[in-house]
Amino acid sequence: MEKIALVTGSSSGIGFETALALAREGYYTYATMRDTKKGNQINEIAKKENLKLEVIELDVDKDKTVQDAVNKIMKEKNRIDVLVNNAGYTLFGCLEDLSMDDLKAQFETNFFGAVRTSQAVIPIMRNQKSGTIVNISSVAGKIGFPVSPAYISSKFALEGLSESMRYELSPFGINTIIIEPGVIKTNFMSSMKKSMKPDSAYKEITEKVIMGISMMAEMGTPPQEVAKTIIKAIKSENPLPRYVVGNDAVMFLEAKKAKTDLEFENYIKKELFSS
Numbered sequence: 001m002e003k004i005a006l007v008t009g010s011s012s013g014i015g016f017e018t019a020l021a022l023a024r025e026g027y028y029t030y031a032t033m034r035d036t037k038k039g040n041q042i043n044e045i046a047k048k049e050n051l052k053l054e055v056i057e058l059d060v061d062k063d064k065t066v067q068d069a070v071n072k073i074m075k076e077k078n079r080i081d082v083l084v085n086n087a088g089y090t091l092f093g094c095l096e097d098l099s100m101d102d103l104k105a106q107f108e109t110n111f112f113g114a115v116r117t118s119q120a121v122i123p124i125m126r127n128q129k130s131g132t133i134v135n136i137s138s139v140a141g142k143i144g145f146p147v148s149p150a151y152i153s154s155k156f157a158l159e160g161l162s163e164s165m166r167y168e169l170s171p172f173g174i175n176t177i178i179i180e181p182g183v184i185k186t187n188f189m190s191s192m193k194k195s196m197k198p199d200s201a202y203k204e205i206t207e208k209v210i211m212g213i214s215m216m217a218e219m220g221t222p223p224q225e226v227a228k229t230i231i232k233a234i235k236s237e238n239p240l241p242r243y244v245v246g247n248d249a250v251m252f253l254e255a256k257k258a259k260t261d262l263e264f265e266n267y268i269k270k271e272l273f274s275s
């Protein structure tokens, strides 16, 4: 039986590579994006490689586009085997500099976006008695960091959601998998949003952290590595609850496990303020 995949945020980076990787694995892949005009590149690759990949519109912030996309897939294929909740962006800014609107918009995409698509797809997978939902979290879903409280808390929320979904969905044959990448070389720095008040007390740390992450992004793990991990996870008979991608992520998460909370905080402070 033909397997069907839906990936959100497929216009660039991790979503782009994951949609291609799924299509190369034989999945009929709906590479969804909020602006389908950005689909030329993925369409060209799919055509050249003769992949079964279709670009369709889906904005994870908008109920209607989510429902329309899922309805179209059900009409055409009548099943969904894999959902990859990937769409997201990074909002930089210290808490005092963030407006409630900034914070809500970050959660709308990074957290409620995954909720919205999952709620649309779960009944289908439950009826099929099978399916896999992959939530793209981050090492930021496990570790607090200054200048990114909005992004970090949206990913912490996604981690809690995913852990809870696992209990609820496994009786129906649905796997939920969390992916925790470190810094990946994608468009995330060019699409990031920044909030800083003109008289901000956090100007220095905000600029320092953004510059540091930009430099790390240049040397980041290629997004193909994340796609490879997702394929490995969904092909596994008993997928693990979470997969970490990138040496930086492994290092931070191991340090977090090995240290007390205060030791870890001091380690991060040393990393951050040593240069």
Ligand SMILES: NC(=O)c1ccc[n+]([C@@H]2O[C@H](COP(=O)([O-])OP(=O)(O)OC[C@H]3O[C@@H](n4cnc5c(N)ncnc54)[C@H](OP(=O)(O)O)[C@@H]3O)[C@@H](O)[C@H]2O)c1
Pocket: 008, 009, 010, 011, 012, 013, 014, 015, 033, 034, 035, 038, 058, 059, 060, 061, 086, 087, 088, 089, 090, 109, 113, 136, 137, 138, 139, 180, 181, 182, 183, 184, 185, 186, 187, 188, 189, 191, 220, 223
């Ligand atoms: N890069 C990293 O270091 C890293 C590390 C850990 C986790 N992640 C996570 O990986 C995911 C993908 O990010 P990326 O690094 O691949 O960045 P990216 O290259 O900027 O890609 C982000 C994708 O999300 C899409 N998107 C944003 N808002 C959307 C919305 N409302 N509806 C639908 N699509 C939307 C973007 O579409 P447009 O082109 O229309 O903007 C784009 O396709 C995100 O969840 C991010 O938090 C990234």
